[in-house]
Amino acid sequence: MAEKILVLGSSGQIGTDLVDHLREAYGNDNVIASDLRAPSAERLAQGPFEQLNAMDAQAAFEVIKKHGVTQVYHLVAMLSATAEKMPMKGWDLNMTSLFNFLEMAREKHFKKMYWPSSIAAFGPQTPKENTPQLTVMDPGTVYGISKLAGELWCDYYFKKYGVDTRGLRYPGLISYKTEPGGGTTDYAVDIFHKAVKGEDYSCFLSEDRRLPMMYMPDAIKATVGIMEAPADQVKIRTSYNVGAFSFTPKELSAIIEKEIPGFSTNYDALDSRDQIAAGWPSSIDDREAREHWGWQPDFDLPTMVKDMIKNLSK
């Protein structure tokens, strides 16, 4: 039977790139894009779209049945900075939307589900350098608490009910097609938009705040990679560490400046996001993902920077 794939959050930063990739691989009609927000006209013409609130269990059930969905990529979440402003709303969105789909999978309405975690699931007591897969996790944000809880629930549904749940702890994600919204790592996308316009950038993180990051093509590779891996290779059902590279705002700015001479970054716009970032790892040990299902990134920092500038300059 052909796979029918539902992507929740298809208009978001990851969803935009993921839908393009999956449609190329599985055929436009086999990938159902879905979001609260209406998509672009171009997207609508490309293949099926369902306007859906993932908090609405009945509406979600109808979409699953209507299309005979076999796999779900659940990319709905309120990110770290926004959820700090509305904690209960963030918790409710992140958890209710997860449970709606875990429950449908438990009832065998579809077979396989991807749900992402994040470096935000770690916290101030977590070892910062080469953060291991299994370690202290004491997240200090609503978003991070929801990600850690969600990871554990995915593992629970796998162990108790045999639901095929798969997940990754994404680092900050850098992409050019769609901007992120409400995250702490968003600076690493914002900075490029300013640089290609010939403007300077006011950064909201301190210049030495080192965070793990990844270029979107690698994030898509990892996401589809874990979903397509044979089930017995996916030995961890909470969520896998995945890494690519790490940098500070100062280092990123210097590399961009090599490509766009005269570009500079100031640190006049520091805000509470800097404190969120202070509780996160600065680099990630992802050996389990590499060993279990063959994860390997393609982009390093300089090749990511060149590719971002080339694409945003178009």
Ligand code: SER
């Ligand atoms: N990029 C996310 C954020 O900053 C972390 O998963 O909230």
